[in-house]
Amino acid sequence: MMPRPQMTTINRQWRLARRPSGIAKREDFEYVEASYPTTPLQDGEVVVNNYAFLCAPTIRNWMDPPGNSLYPSINLGQVIMGPASGVVVESRHPDFSPGDRVATISSWQDYAVIRPDQSMTRVLPDDHGFIEAVGVFGLNSLTGYFGIREVGAIQSGDRVLVSGAAGSAGSVAAQVAKLGGCNVVGIAGGPEKCRWLLEDCGLDAIIDYKSEDIRTRISELFPDGINVFFDNVGGEILQAAVDNMAEFGRIVLCGQITGYNDNAAPEGPRNMMRLIYGGIRMQGFLVGHFADRFDNALRDLTEWERSGRLAHREDVRSGFAAIPGAFNSLFDGSNTGTLIVNIDA
Ligand SMILES: NC(=O)c1ccc[n+]([C@@H]2O[C@H](COP(=O)([O-])OP(=O)(O)OC[C@H]3O[C@@H](n4cnc5c(N)ncnc54)[C@H](OP(=O)(O)O)[C@@H]3O)[C@@H](O)[C@H]2O)c1
Secondary structure, three states: OOOOOOOOOEEEEEEEOOOOOOOOOHHHEEEEEEEOOOOOOOOOOEEEEEEEEEOOOOHHHHOOOOOOOOOOOOOOOOEOEEEEEEEEEEEOOOOOOOOOEEEEEEEOEOEEEEOHHHOOOEEOOOOOOHHHHHOOOOHHHHHHHHHHHHHOOOOOOOEEEEOOOOOHHHHHHHHHHHHOOOEEEEEEOOHHHHHHHHHOOOOOEEEEOOOOOHHHHHHHHOOOOEEEEEEOOOHHHHHHHHOOEEEEEEEEEOOOHHHOOOOOOOOOOOOHHHHHHHOOEEEEOOHHHHHHHHHHHHHHHHHHHHOOOOOOOEEEEEOHHHHHHHHHHHHHOOOOOEEEEEOOO
């Protein structure tokens, strides 16, 4: 049994100080040294001591003002929400005990009060470390896995295009499609990411959107059209894919990162008649829609990763102070793999 933290234990926090305009700046966050949570736990709550934080692009959407009823808005002065792994230190939930190692939707602080039933909280298998739990066996990998299989409904032989392919969710989607017998082309920024996708992930071809014309390359690589497009980016990349879909193709809307810093709703594709005449399905999803099937997916991902069939890389930054700065690497592409801040040092 781990010792219970004292009320005098410092609880470092990153709070939202003001709503960002464009890319979040250091001044948009406030560093606070609060104390260990003092309000008595309610039934169904636990306290988690966070060890590793996953930097997820959609946290930037949550920093926007309220108004979109489908996703949360972090209040000014509130600790920034985000996925994390850590250890339960107190529990009033029947399924969680002090000492349990968990992954959950937490917040950027040492000690967070969590309602496991509302935050995708799961106990980690013994052989999954804290970094792996938000990395290769974390929510982004599950996103790639369910998005390409269930929403993309891939079939062996499908011609698949993945944007954000060198990223955390995208690289798993692309490789799961390869494992499913598809021909897979990835879109990524820069020669190093493209090399990794070709040599380590085994993709069939790559488009470097920073140095190549996407439309030209898509039409060269997909003369008979795209069967499945897994999109992390939106904007003109989505438009180019829509214009090159095959009949009865599926577009998987995973993310729209190109618009997250715009302070405006991202635009959709312009020619929806193509979807009608092509019988093309475009569907969004959240990884949480598949939460009741995470265990099976994690078994697959673990077997593939341990047997060397799933390449993955984690970009781990160190120290609590690093969280806001690290977060912005998602938007300039300087993260190489799943972006994690480890404070278990
Ligand atoms: N639906 C869900 O449940 C769910 C769950 C998790 C994540 N997501 C979404 O999945 C996407 C990827 O998230 P992730 O956590 O895996 O991050 P990631 O792909 O590991 O990192 C973000 C990457 O996006 C690319 N990027 C950033 N700005 C861009 C822009 N303006 N145009 C084109 N590419 C840009 C960069 O790669 P390059 O260097 O290649 O440009 C960057 O490295 C995001 O849209 C996220 O919101 C959705």
